[in-house]
Amino acid sequence: MRITCPYCGERDRREFYYRGAAVDLDRPAPDAGPEAWDDFVYLRDNPAGETRDLWYHEGGCGAWIVVTRNTLTHEISATEPASGGKR
Template sequence: MRITCPNCGERDRREFYYRGAAVDLERPAPDAGAEAWDDFVYLRDNPAGETRDLWYHEGGCGAWLVVTRNTLTHEVMETELVSGGKR
């Protein structure tokens, strides 16, 4: 898979570190209990199709990117810098 970094251009995905879905997760209250915290830390959706993910350009400029891609075809539709990301 190839990812286009807005700063560095098209690169192999091995230059990037995958962080997970680019969604706001609702953090449990500090006293929510072990089950709520376990769900928050370990359970994620595994959708087939279009996703928006966070990737870190570890082997390049160090920017955080939001990558819109299709998990079935590996097509990368869009990449953008995370707001406030390193330029």
């Protein structure tokens, strides 16, 4: 799989580190209890189709990027800076 970094251009997927879904997660309160924290840490949606994922360009410029891709075909339809254009 090839990922296009907004700063470095197209690179091999091995230069990037996958960090999970690029969505806002509802973090439990510090005293929410073990069940709430277990759900927060381990239970995630695993959709088939288009997703927006957060990736870190570890082997390159160090940018955080959002990759829009299809989990069924691995086709990447868009990449963008995660911070609105700032590194």
